[in-house]
Amino acid sequence: MTFLIRTIDFTAAGREIIRDRVVEQDALTIGRAAENDIHLPDLAVEQRHVRIGRQSDGTLAVNALGTLGFGLDGRTVTHGVIDPRTGGEIALGAARLDIAREGNGNIAITIRQVAADEGKGDARRGFALASVLPSKRAMSWIFAGAIMLVLLMVPVASHLLRTPVKNDPKSDMPGQVLMDAAWSAGELSLKHHKLEDNCESCHVTPFVSVQDETCLTCHEELGDHARKPRLAAGMPPLSTGDALQWQIAETLGKEGPLGCVSCHSEHEGPLRQKPASEAFCSDCHDALDTRLTDTALADAHDFGKEHPQFRPAFYASFGAAKPVRASLDSKPVERSGLKFPHDVHMDARGGAARMALSLPDYGQPLECKDCHTLTADKVSFKEVRMEDACESCHSLVSDRTTGGGFSKLRHGDVKDLAQDLARINSGPRPALAPRRARPGQFAQGGAYAAEFGRPVRSFIGLSNALSQGGICTECHLPTVKQGRPDLMPVNLPDRFLTSGYFSHEAHKKEECTDCHAADTSKAATDLLIPDLKSCRDCHLGATAVKTKTIVPSSCAMCHSYHVPSGQWSSEGKEPHYSPAPGPAKTSIAAILGLAKP
Amino acid sequence: MATRAGGAKRFSQDEKRRDSDHVSFLRHRGFRWLWIALALSGVSLLGYALIDQQPRPNGGSWYGYTLGTIGLGLIIWLSLLGVRKRRINPGAWSLKAWTSAHVYLGLSLVVVGTLHTGFQIGWNVHTLAYVLMLLVIATGIYGVIAYATLPASLSANRKEMTRAQMLDALTAIDRQLESAAQPLGRDQADLVIAALAQDSFAGGAISRITGRYPRCATARALAGVGEASDAAARVHTLLAKRAEQLAQIRGALRIRALLEIWLFIHIPLTIALIAALIAHVVSVFFYW
Numbered sequence: 001m002t003f004l005i006r007t008i009d010f011t012a013a014g015r016e017i018i019r020d021r022v023v024e025q026d027a028l029t030i031g032r033a034a035e036n037d038i039h040l041p042d043l044a045v046e047q048r049h050v051r052i053g054r055q056s057d058g059t060l061a062v063n064a065l066g067t068l069g070f071g072l073d074g075r076t077v078t079h080g081v082i083d084p085r086t087g088g089e090i091a092l093g094a095a096r097l098d099i100a101r102e103g104n105g106n107i108a109i110t111i112r113q114v115a116a117d118e119g120k121g122d123a124r125r126g127f128a129l130a131s132v133l134p135s136k137r138a139m140s141w142i143f144a145g146a147i148m149l150v151l152l153m154v155p156v157a158s159h160l161l162r163t164p165v166k167n168d169p170k171s172d173m174p175g176q177v178l179m180d181a182a183w184s185a186g187e188l189s190l191k192h193h194k195l196e197d198n199c200e201s202c203h204v205t206p207f208v209s210v211q212d213e214t215c216l217t218c219h220e221e222l223g224d225h226a227r228k229p230r231l232a233a234g235m236p237p238l239s240t241g242d243a244l245q246w247q248i249a250e251t252l253g254k255e256g257p258l259g260c261v262s263c264h265s266e267h268e269g270p271l272r273q274k275p276a277s278e279a280f281c282s283d284c285h286d287a288l289d290t291r292l293t294d295t296a297l298a299d300a301h302d303f304g305k306e307h308p309q310f311r312p313a314f315y316a317s318f319g320a321a322k323p324v325r326a327s328l329d330s331k332p333v334e335r336s337g338l339k340f341p342h343d344v345h346m347d348a349r350g351g352a353a354r355m356a357l358s359l360p361d362y363g364q365p366l367e368c369k370d371c372h373t374l375t376a377d378k379v380s381f382k383e384v385r386m387e388d389a390c391e392s393c394h395s396l397v398s399d400r401t402t403g404g405g406f407s408k409l410r411h412g413d414v415k416d417l418a419q420d421l422a423r424i425n426s427g428p429r430p431a432l433a434p435r436r437a438r439p440g441q442f443a444q445g446g447a448y449a450a451e452f453g454r455p456v457r458s459f460i461g462l463s464n465a466l467s468q469g470g471i472c473t474e475c476h477l478p479t480v481k482q483g484r485p486d487l488m489p490v491n492l493p494d495r496f497l498t499s500g501y502f503s504h505e506a507h508k509k510e511e512c513t514d515c516h517a518a519d520t521s522k523a524a525t526d527l528l529i530p531d532l533k534s535c536r537d538c539h540l541g542a543t544a545v546k547t548k549t550i551v552p553s554s555c556a557m558c559h560s561y562h563v564p565s566g567q568w569s570s571e572g573k574e575p576h577y578s579p580a581p582g583p584a585k586t587s588i589a590a591i592l593g594l595a596k597p
Numbered sequence: 598m599a600t601r602a603g604g605a606k607r608f609s610q611d612e613k614r615r616d617s618d619h620v621s622f623l624r625h626r627g628f629r630w631l632w633i634a635l636a637l638s639g640v641s642l643l644g645y646a647l648i649d650q651q652p653r654p655n656g657g658s659w660y661g662y663t664l665g666t667i668g669l670g671l672i673i674w675l676s677l678l679g680v681r682k683r684r685i686n687p688g689a690w691s692l693k694a695w696t697s698a699h700v701y702l703g704l705s706l707v708v709v710g711t712l713h714t715g716f717q718i719g720w721n722v723h724t725l726a727y728v729l730m731l732l733v734i735a736t737g738i739y740g741v742i743a744y745a746t747l748p749a750s751l752s753a754n755r756k757e758m759t760r761a762q763m764l765d766a767l768t769a770i771d772r773q774l775e776s777a778a779q780p781l782g783r784d785q786a787d788l789v790i791a792a793l794a795q796d797s798f799a800g801g802a803i804s805r806i807t808g809r810y811p812r813c814a815t816a817r818a819l820a821g822v823g824e825a826s827d828a829a830a831r832v833h834t835l836l837a838k839r840a841e842q843l844a845q846i847r848g849a850l851r852i853r854a855l856l857e858i859w860l861f862i863h864i865p866l867t868i869a870l871i872a873a874l875i876a877h878v879v880s881v882f883f884y885w
Contacts, residue, residue, distance in 0.1 A: 073838070074766020075758060085827075086834040087777065089769040098773060100831075110776070124760045126798035127849060129857040133802050136861055140868035147869055151722045152876040156883065182722045183880040185655070203884035210885070245659035254885070268652050 001026045001054050002106040005038060009113070027053040028109075029065070030092060038111065044093035052099075059083050060099065060107070062090060155180040159200060169218040173198050186267035193270065202266075208253055215260040222562045231258050234284045234292040275556035275568050278302065278542040282555075303553050304540030312496035312529045318477065318488050325498075328531040337488035339475050340524040347519075351447075355393050362392070368512045378505035380495045386411045386475075394474060409471075414486055417472070418462050496529050500558040501567035623741070625697035634701035637667075638708035645712045654715035656723070657881075664713040668706060669874060672730065675703050676867050703737055706730060722880055726873040729866050736863040747856050754848040763849065767797055767842045774835045780828035788818035789832060792839065797846055805854040808847060815840050 003023045010016055028037040031048040040049075048065045055061050064070055064078040071091025072080040082088035084107050087100035098110040125131060155177055162176040175198035188196055195201050202210045216222075225231060238246060238257065250256050264273060278301075284291075286301035298308030313323040314334045326332040345352045345366050353365035362370065371389040373382045386394075396409040398420060410416035437443045464470050466485040467478050477488035513519050515530040542554035560568040641664060650658050656665055678699045682692060710730050718724050758766070771793050778789040791814040800810045810816070819840055824830040 071765065071769070074762055074764075074769040074842070076762065086831055086838075087773050089773055091765070091769065096769070096772065098776060100773070100777065103827075112772075123764055126796075127760050127853055129802065129805065129854045129861065131798065132800075132805060133861050136864040139861070139865035143865050143869035144872035147722075147725070147872040147876060151725070151873070152879060155880070159883070180880075180884070182720070182725075183884055184719070184721055185657075185723055185881075186717055186719055199884055206883050207885060241659045245662065252885075265652065265655075265657075268655075271652075274652065 003028055003037075004102060004106050004108040006108060006110045008110065022106075027051060030090075030097070031065070038097070038109070040092055040095050040111075042093035042095060045095070049092060050090065055081075062088075150179060151182050154178050155183060156206075159206060162200065164200070164204065167201050167214070167217040173201060175199060175201075184267060187270045188266055189268065190270050190272055192266065209249070209255065209259075210261050210266075212255055212260045215264075225561050225564075228258055230292065230295075231284075234288050234295070236283055236291070273568070275554070276561055277556075278554040281559070300555075302541030302543065303555070304536060304544055307532060309532050310497060310500075310529065312527060313493050313498045314496060314527055315491035315493070318479075318491075320491060323491075323493050328527070328529060332527050333525045334527045336492050336524055337477055337490045338492075338524045339473075339477065342518040342521040342524075342526075342528070346513075352393065359392055368518065374504055378503050379501060383492075383494070390475070396471075414462075414466070417465065421462055421465065495565070496527075499564040501560070501565060502558065503567070620693075621745075622693045622696040623700065623745070625693055630694075630698040630701040633698075634705035637702070638705045641667075641709050641712050650715075653717075654712075655717060656713050656715055658715075661713055661715060664709050668709045668713055668730075669878070671702055671706055671709065672870065672874060675699055675706075676871060679864070700737070700741055703734055707734055722873060722876045726870060726877045729870040729873050733863055733866045733870055736859040736866070740859040740863060743856050743859060747852050751849065751852040751856070754845065754852060756845070758845075760849065763842065763846050764797065767839065767846065770835060770839045770842060774832065774839065777828065777831045777835055780826070781822070781832060785818075785822045785829065785832070788814075788821040789836075792818040792836065797843060798850070800847075802854065802858070805847075805850045806858060808851045810847065813840075813843070815843055 001024070003025065005021050005023060007019045008016060009019075023037055025037065028051070029048055030036055030038040030040065030045075030050045030052070032040060032042065032045045033047040036048060046066045046068055049068065050070050051063050051065055053061045053063070060082045062070070062072060062080045062082060067078075069076045069078040071077075071089075072082070073088055074091070080088075082090075082099050084099065084101035087098065090097040090099065094113050094115075096112050096114055098108075098112070100108050100110075102108045130136075158176065158178040159180065165173065165176075167173070172194065177200050180199045181197065183199065184196075187193075202214055204211070204214055226234070235257070237243070242257075246254070246257055256262070282301035285297070286299060286306070288295055288297060288299050300307045309327045309329045311325040311327050312332070313325050314332060315336060316324045316326070316332065316334070318335045318337050320335070344350055346368075347353060348365045356362035356366050356370075357364060371384050374380075375382055384390075391408075391411070396411060397406040398409050399407045407420075409420045432438060438446075438449070441447045442449055463485045465472050466487060467473065470478070472478070472487055476490075479486050479488045507515075515534055516528045517526075518528055521528055538549055538551050539553040539557075540550055542552050544550055544552040546552050556568060558567065560566050644660060645654070645664075648654075648658075648660050650660070655661055678695060681690070681695050710727060714723070714727055718727070755763075774789060774793060778786055781789065795814040799812070804810050815836060819833065819836045822829055822833050822836060824833050
């Protein structure tokens with residue numbers, strides 16, 4: 001067995017010196033001691049370190065002779081096998097022994113000295129994932145910086161640097177603040193959808209909550225439910241958590257539980273404001289009198305169980321300047337200044353019915369709608385106009401005109417009447433024949449008697465018309481004003497129930513007389529407003545069980561928070577406030593509707 | 598006497614410490630922080646269920662603010678683990694307890710944070726903070742699983758070699774390859790040069806994680822150098838050894854990458870989360 005031992009050294013100048021020697025042995029020893037076949041002058045090597053022996057199958061067995069191992073192909077072992085055909089490398093101290101078979105079958109052992117492994121730690125660093133990824137610190141700065149810049153600094157800066165614009169609900173106001181859409185906690189309600197990109201229209205001042213004053217720049221027409229101190233006194237105590245939150249919030253400038261936004265919370269999605277629940281109302285109105293001891297309002301919490309009797313607005317004395325409200329339990333007497341027995345007009349067999357039958361405009365007995373026409377909002381009725389509703393029967397015809405028609409006395413103003421009377425040129429109708437009267441009602445003094453004779457000044461005098469028995473007093477009450485005969489002014493409210501909403505449209509399946517006792521009313525002093533009990537035939541509180549006849553009715557069916565005479569509905573077509581609050585500020589409903597109890 | 602008593606006391610303290618040294622941070626003190634985290638989540642859920650917030654639950658109710666404050670405090674505290682673990686100084690604090698609390702309280706943030714949102718999700722800075730929080734927690738969960746399972750396979754992959762030895766082994770093979778390849782022709786020699794020249798860590802993060810190295814020069818050389826001659830056969834055998842050694846290194850790289858990758862998301866996203874939280878809180882009160 002021949003080993004070719006080749007030692008490669010370098011001179012100081014870097015020149016390579018190769019020394020070969022041949023050893024004819026079956027085994028070799030390697031170590032620091034000089035007697036070894038391969039002598040390695042290295043303190044890291046043992047005196048007798050390794051023995052390489054040939055085995056029967058042609059491979060080489062490499063064994064450590066002491067307890068210290070050696071490197072074999074990079075691995076530290078105490079014994080190993082090298083197949084000379086593929087070769088192997090033994091590491092001993094700084095020496096690397098490369099073992100391979102030569103072409104002639106000899107085993108070549110090439111010995112090289114390697115430089116100390118400086119910077120090996122650096123190489124080991126390559127195992128860490130950090131060597132192929134950007135540093136965590138850099139990524140952190142980039143992400144955090146981008147978020148702070150785009151989502152905080154840009155909106156804050158553009159908010160602070162903008163020129164505030166006054167809100168105008170009628171125009172499209174583009175937002176001025178950049179990137180603040182990313183701050184929106186949710187979509188705005190349907191009505192505020194236009195403001196989606198204009199956060200600063202509500203969020204006017206940084207770190208100041210949305211103020212009522214800002215809401216009112218657009219919603220100025222909305223009335224208060226009551227004055228703030230009264231509302232606060234009437235409220236039930238808050239829960240501990242709510243109280244604490246409001247305490248903190250108010251310290252920080254929030255407007256408290258009575259501020260607009262505490263009920264009208266925004267960013268809750270594209271929805272409509274829901275009508276207030278019965279609980280929302282009864283929170284305060286149940287046992288309100290215990291907290292608001294001087295209130296004129298009676299407690300209410302459930303329409304079927306506790307609700308005060310209706311208190312319609314009406315004129316309680318002739319010619320009164322203002323309507324009053326009184327409970328229907330007190331059997332109120334209305335003094336509108338008119339005479340009008342509903343029963344006479346509604347009796348299907350009475351004179352009025354007969355008259356109507358004979359008139360082409362009617363053709364059948366009188367019905368309610370012949371005189372009473374619903375307003376567009378279907379809540380109240382249009383003013384009954386004498387010319388449209390009464391004159392077909394209660395004629396004011398005074399003469400024939402030259403063209404063949406009739407002239408009439410004008411209705412409405414006593415001055416007009418005086419002028420018209422002065423123009424009348426007809427006197428009493430002459431008798432048919434001496435001592436012969438016209439028959440029945442057509443006789444002098446009868447209901448259908450008419451005068452077409454020559455004008456007689458004393459007969460047609462204004463005072464006659466206006467005094468008891470005169471034409472005007474068929475319907476009106478005579479009075480004296482500044483020493484002259486006059487008529488009592490007619491006072492009829494355009495709406496009786498001013499703090500609630502009643503839709504006649506919703507009740508059109510009912511007969512008028514089911515609720516209004518008009519067919520039995522003998523005088524205009526009867527207030528024909530149905531009472532609480534009659535409503536309760538069908539309407540009970542929100543918690544009532546719905547049946548064919550019972551309609552569970554929450555407060556919001558008849559009342560709304562800001563406009564007591566209106567109704568808020570979150571469904572169906574707009575407007576959702578009916579009647580829409582606004583111009584009709586002079587109407588009774590509007591005057592009395594803005595309750596200030 | 599006093600000394601002996603002191604010694605006994607010290608011995609029992611040391612024993613206690615030695616015992617606790619072998620308890621994982623997950624089981625620390627009989628899952629103390631797990632129970633605390635479960636209690637926090639349970640109480641948060643119960644409160645959420647009991648409060649009927651109108652018109653819908655949101656982070657701006659008093660309960661929402663409470664949950665938000667707890668969440669913010671937790672996030673800041675959890676992120677301080679990075680500071681705590683760098684402070685190797687004595688004190689009445691245990692890094693293990695801190696890590697245990699970090700893991701369990703971090704998990705309870707899923708409940709607290711989600712309830713704070715009131716399940717209102719949108720394209721805004723608030724949801725950004727929430728999503729970042731969930732990503733940080735998800736990577737954290739991955740991290741706990743990785744730390745619990747991967748070190749065993751890392752150890753198995755090493756086969757009693759240190760990382761330095763793996764590199765040494767490769768160098769040893771390379772030296773043999775260099776001399777063994779001397780008789781080869783130009784084409785094959787070029788293949789061997791390319792294999793030797795390629796950094797043993799070549800390949801990006803994706804290669805490390807998947808363990809796929811399509812540009813591996815050693816694999817190419819192995820395919821290109823046949824076993825036609827004795828010399829070629831020897832080079833081929835050496836290349837096969839090299840490929841095997843590389844596979845071990847790459848196995849280590851893969852396990853190491855799987856162990857570390859989550860931190861490259863967890864840490865930057867935590868910092869991003871803190872930035873998003875600042876933007877979230879400031880924006881909420883800026884537009885109050």
